[in-house]
Amino acid sequence: MTKKQRALAAVEALKQLYPEAVCSLTADNPLQLLIATRLSAQCTDARVNLVTPALFAHFPTLDSLADADPEAVGDYIRSCGLYKTKARDIVAMCRMLREVYGGGIPDTVEELTKLPGVGRKTANLICGDVYGKPAVVADTHCIRITGRLGLTDSKDPYKVEMQLKNLLPPEESNDFCHRLVLFGRDVCSARSPRCENCPMAAWCPGKA
Numbered sequence: 001m002t003k004k005q006r007a008l009a010a011v012e013a014l015k016q017l018y019p020e021a022v023c024s025l026t027a028d029n030p031l032q033l034l035i036a037t038r039l040s041a042q043c044t045d046a047r048v049n050l051v052t053p054a055l056f057a058h059f060p061t062l063d064s065l066a067d068a069d070p071e072a073v074g075d076y077i078r079s080c081g082l083y084k085t086k087a088r089d090i091v092a093m094c095r096m097l098r099e100v101y102g103g104g105i106p107d108t109v110e111e112l113t114k115l116p117g118v119g120r121k122t123a124n125l126i127c128g129d130v131y132g133k134p135a136v137v138a139d140t141h142c143i144r145i146t147g148r149l150g151l152t153d154s155k156d157p158y159k160v161e162m163q164l165k166n167l168l169p170p171e172e173s174n175d176f177c178h179r180l181v182l183f184g185r186d187v188c189s190a191r192s193p194r195c196e197n198c199p200m201a202a203w204c205p206g207k208a
Helices: 003-015 030-039 045-058 062-066 070-080 084-100 120-128 140-148 157-165 168-187
Strands: none
Touching: 003 168, 030 045, 030 070, 030 084, 030 120, 045 070, 062 120, 070 084, 120 157, 140 157, 140 168, 157 168
């Protein structure tokens, strides 16, 4: 199989396994999703989902976060790790959204990555989930699994993103990345992949 054929086969296999490609982060609006994704850096989505309800209840609007003391925000996200940096980024991000973007969320990777603490992973997730644009979210699950499948050959998120953009149908790319997260937790884990339960084992170059 060529890389392109393996990519298309992986798209279909994961579609069968996870018909609903859902984001693992819980959010009620684009701002909440942006903040939750920032919090997920070096932290599990499950932990973020435990923290954000109280955070958003206390700071329900863009203005309330933009005007907040970072230390007050930090108190709510302490268990997420690197909480002081993340709190500063969240407040600065909200101020920039208010002052530069009129309170809206940008719809391009180029504009989103101008926001404090926002990298390409977060920007692509927003573009895909909020605006329905083709996007590749190169997180740890994506990098690990596509490497094992022989679709990518780098640990660098940007290189993985670019390689997958050349292989995946644009309309499938965002959902494919969500499915990789689910698959990475259920089957293709970092330490002990359960290849006997993998629908792609027959043609996976990285089969254990």
